[in-house]
Amino acid sequence: MPTVTLSQVKLGDKISEDVLTPLGRVLLQKGKVIAGRELEILRAFIISSVAVDGPAVPVKASEDANAGTASKQVDDKPIAASSLHDEYDKMLVLLRQVFNDHAAPQGIPIMDIRNQMENLLQHIKNYQILTFVPRSFMERDYLLHNSIACALTSYLIAQWNGFPQKEWMQVALGGLLHDFGNTRIDRSILSKPTALTVEELDEMKRHTVLGYQMLKNVASLNDGAKLAALQHHERVDGTGYPLGIDAAKIHPYGKIVAIADIFHAMTLNKSYRKAVSPYLVLEQIQSDAFGKLDPTYVRVFVEKVTQFHNGTKVRLSDERVGEIVFSDHVHPTRPWVSIEGSIINLTVERHLHINEVIPS
Missing domain, CATH: 2.30.30 (SH3 type barrels.)
Structure with missing residues (x-):
């Protein structure tokens, strides 16, 4: 397992020890076969020497092997992705019906919603927040897509932050129904392509209270899921609405759904605003962590959604x-x-x- 200078590293060499950055992070893992991209990375970080086992396989063979693996992944991936999209589309149909019915609290088909959410969450491993795009997206359905995306993202944020597993579904339902109150708001206000008047803005803000009122008597939702509808526009410094409460009084579900709602509201197309780069939105969310959003939840969210994208x-x-x-x-x-x-x-x-x- 000789250590050689970078100039001596050859295509096809296999790394025998992890290569670290000057700050101690793993740059290339042990066992990695050197190809052109790996040499490029080593040069960029000014790595002077690496430990190698010598040629592992001819580069062409390595590339062919990788190509074979990629082919299998490409062949397999549509199966998993199709299942996620199929269940997503079923949730879209169900949610459209529920939202269009303007259901009274006793009329919300909560068990149908929960069952379909369970079907959707069976494929959560195939949901990648930065890259997921619905198969069919129409701007008039923005509210529905935002709700489903918030459910999936809120579920992951709760999971990543160590919430008990029994709460993950409730957090997801809180994300799914957080904007339910908008079904009682004039559609012309929700889809207005220009700035809202003061009166229209006040009317729009009522969706938080309306949503909570529509959900508060649904026995199969816990308090956190109901409060997510009321509190997802509250901010930890007390500058949010409808109550202007601060971090101490905002339920954890409300803090989680606030992050998911901001992210998806900005990365989905609306009739009055085009989608923004998810990376710019993450930077905005990081900025808002100072006084607006829960900083711990934000840090974990940003780290998790970006950490697995090397090679993307x-x-x-x-x-x-x-x-x-x-x-x-x-x-x-x-x-x-x-x-x-x-x-x-x-x-x-x-x-x-x-x-x-x-x-x-």
């Missing part, structure tokens, strides 16, 4: 397409991107940002 193809704000090769835990929304042999460090190139994550 992205489109930058200047339209160039590249691949994420390294994510800095201090700046998770500004990774290093490889574009045609050059490394773009977005923590340095602040005028650029990731505009779009390209699903594989």
Whole structure:
């Protein structure tokens, strides 16, 4: 297991010890076979030497093997993704019916909703927050898509933050029904393409109280799921609505759904505003963590949704397409991107940002 200088590393060599960054993070893992991309990363981090086992397999064979694996993943992936999308579409149909009926509390088919949510959550491992796109999206259905996405994202945030498993479903239902009160708001206000008047804004804000009133007597929802409808626009510094309460009085579910709602409200197309880059939205959420959102939930959310995207193809704000090769835990929304042999460090190139994550 010789240690060799970087100039001596050959394509096809297999790394025998983890390669670390100057800050001690794993850059390349033990067992990784060196190809052109790996050499590029090593040079970018000015790594002087690495421990190698020598040629593991011919590079061509390695690439063929990887290609075979990728082919299998491509062949298998539509099966899993199709199941997620199928259950998502069924939830969309059910939620459209419920929202269009403007159901009274006793009329909400909560068991049908819960059963379909269980079916959807069976495929939660295939749901990736930064890259998931509904199969069919119409702007008039924004409220429905936002509700389903908030349910899935809230479920994960609760899971990531160590909530008891018995609460995960309730958090998801809180996310799903958080905007239920909007069914009682004039549609012309919800879809208005220009700024709302003071009167219209006050009317729109009523959806929080209306939603809570519609859900408060639903026995199969716990208090947190009901309060998510009332409190998802409250802010930890007391500047939110409808009550202007601070962190001490906002239920944890309300804090979680607030994060999910902001993220999806900004990354989904609306009739009056186009979707924003998810990475820019994450940066906005990080900024709002100082005084507006729960900082612990925000930190975990941003870390989790960005940590597994090394190797993901992205489109930058200047339209160039590249691949994420390294994510800095201090700046998770500004990774290093490889574009045609050059490394773009977005923590340095602040005028650029990731505009779009390209699903594989």
